[in-house]
Amino acid sequence: MDKTVASPAEAVARIGDGASVMIGGFGGSGAPIELIHALIDKGPRNLTVINNNAGNGHVGLAALIEAGLVGKLICSFPRSADPRVFTEAYLAGEIELELVPQGTLAERIRAGGAGIPAFYTPTSYGTDLAKGKKVEEFDGRPHVQERWLKADFALVKAHRGDTHGNLTYRMAARNFNPLMCMAAAHTIVQVSELVQPGAIDPEAVVTPGIFVQSVVEVANPAQEEVLNRAGAVYPPARPQEVQA
Amino acid sequence: MTRKLSNAQIAWRAAQDIADGAYVNLGIGFPEMVAKFQPEGREAIFHTENGILNFGEAPEPGTEDWDLINAGKKAVTLKPGAAFFHHADSFAMVRGGHLDVAILGAYQVAENGDLANWSTGPKGVPAVGGAMDLVHGAKRVAVITDHVTKDGKPKLVQRCTLPLTGVGCVTRVYTSLAVVDIEGGRFVLREKLATISLDDLQAVTGARLHLDGAVADLIAPEL
Numbered sequence: 001m002d003k004t005v006a007s008p009a010e011a012v013a014r015i016g017d018g019a020s021v022m023i024g025g026f027g028g029s030g031a032p033i034e035l036i037h038a039l040i041d042k043g044p045r046n047l048t049v050i051n052n053n054a055g056n057g058h059v060g061l062a063a064l065i066e067a068g069l070v071g072k073l074i075c076s077f078p079r080s081a082d083p084r085v086f087t088e089a090y091l092a093g094e095i096e097l098e099l100v101p102q103g104t105l106a107e108r109i110r111a112g113g114a115g116i117p118a119f120y121t122p123t124s125y126g127t128d129l130a131k132g133k134k135v136e137e138f139d140g141r142p143h144v145q146e147r148w149l150k151a152d153f154a155l156v157k158a159h160r161g162d163t164h165g166n167l168t169y170r171m172a173a174r175n176f177n178p179l180m181c182m183a184a185a186h187t188i189v190q191v192s193e194l195v196q197p198g199a200i201d202p203e204a205v206v207t208p209g210i211f212v213q214s215v216v217e218v219a220n221p222a223q224e225e226v227l228n229r230a231g232a233v234y235p236p237a238r239p240q241e242v243q244a
Numbered sequence: 245m246t247r248k249l250s251n252a253q254i255a256w257r258a259a260q261d262i263a264d265g266a267y268v269n270l271g272i273g274f275p276e277m278v279a280k281f282q283p284e285g286r287e288a289i290f291h292t293e294n295g296i297l298n299f300g301e302a303p304e305p306g307t308e309d310w311d312l313i314n315a316g317k318k319a320v321t322l323k324p325g326a327a328f329f330h331h332a333d334s335f336a337m338v339r340g341g342h343l344d345v346a347i348l349g350a351y352q353v354a355e356n357g358d359l360a361n362w363s364t365g366p367k368g369v370p371a372v373g374g375a376m377d378l379v380h381g382a383k384r385v386a387v388i389t390d391h392v393t394k395d396g397k398p399k400l401v402q403r404c405t406l407p408l409t410g411v412g413c414v415t416r417v418y419t420s421l422a423v424v425d426i427e428g429g430r431f432v433l434r435e436k437l438a439t440i441s442l443d444d445l446q447a448v449t450g451a452r453l454h455l456d457g458a459v460a461d462l463i464a465p466e467l
Binding site for chain 1: 264290292293294295296304308309310311312313317328329331332334335338346358360361368369370371372374375376377380407409410411
């Protein structure tokens with residue numbers, strides 16, 4: 001068994017127009033920047049993207065939106081230090097937004113991966129975000145019915161991964177990544193360090209390989225925060241042609 | 245004009261009610277200050293939605309690790325005994341009643357305990373984050389806020405007019421002028437600045453302040 005692929009470009013090659021794509025990360029931590037940039041290079045249109053946020057600056061998810069590839073975003077908090085790309089697209093009516101409370105978003109993804117089509121939560125009861133949803137009382141308290149969330153693809157960042165797709169994460173870069181691995185039909189993981197089976201202690205595995213379809217090694221991955229502090233833009237502007 | 249508590253002093257006052265050993269979530273922004281004012285000899289453990297228990301203060305500039313951030317996307321450090329977990333576990337801690345206290349900011353708090361703190365109306369980009377989960381999970385949900393809005397309107401009101409974050413969820417409000425409990429659909433005044441009269445406090449409060457025994461002086465150190 002070997003789930004490795006040679007490059008981020010090869011890993012995202014099968015993602016086509018209209019696909020739903022979960023993208024891991026919370027802000028920049030755990031965001032698979034290299035996979036997102038490879039997806040921008042490939043250029044599928046009208047994607048539905050599931051992420052906690054809506055991008056920051058002009059790299060990663062913000063760059064995917066700026067490239068005009070995202071038709072709908074499902075997220076909890078579309079704000080950041082520099083949210084201009086999403087904000088402008090949203091206010092211009094170019095992108096649809098489904099706003100979901102953060103814990104409900106996480107649980108919907110978990111439910112999608114766990115084969116639970118719906119669940120009840122106290123979250124959002126009596127608010128605008130519960131409008132149109134079924135409400136039922138349990139133990140005298142009203143709860144809102146929420147549905148599972150699944151996707152065609154997940155783009156995930158992990159720290160170490162073996163060729164079977166067993167994964168560990170680095171600190172708070174874990175966040176939504178393990179859940180999205182479970183909830184996508186095809187999960188693509190970039191790992192900072194690719195190892196052979198047996199190199200990860202089974203006691204330490206966070207995501208078992210059964211939830212992973214493709215693994216690509218990206219050593220020394222970019223951090224969104226560092227890119228933004230350097231004023232990075234993706235794709236980088238072409239150098240101006242020198243006039244003869 | 246009555247002098248009022250600064251944000252740091254409001255945060256300090258809220259910190260005095262956090263017990264040793266409590267698990268606590270602080271909202272992003274102003275509520276994050278509460279962590280700085282833990283009383284001597286008490287150790288609370290702070291939770292952040294993105295998957296850390298027992299994080300500490302910000303690192304020295306230049307030493308940030310951007311895989312180690314809080315819900316406000318600010319770099320943090322770890323204390324001995326910290327733990328990492330994914331988002332579903334994080335919100336199991338929230339919704340499952342495992343947090344002792346959540347302290348949030350507010351646009352409006354109503355006497356029935358309703359909270360509005362995520363949207364100021366249909367304009368702009370809506371964003372909710374984890375606030376709607378937190379208000380239904382923690383054993384105690386407290387609000388820290390200025391007593392009035394920037395243009396002087398009451399933030400403590402009969403009924404919220406802004407979009408709700410949660411229904412009947414807040415039990416205590418720490419303001420720049422007073423400490424108010426919410427009990428049985430009423431505001432009950434517990435503490436107020438000695439320099440403001442009950443009438444003046446009532447005049448900047450949008451619903452009736454009830455008394456239940458003595459009202460203590462609201463005291464906070466200069467910070």
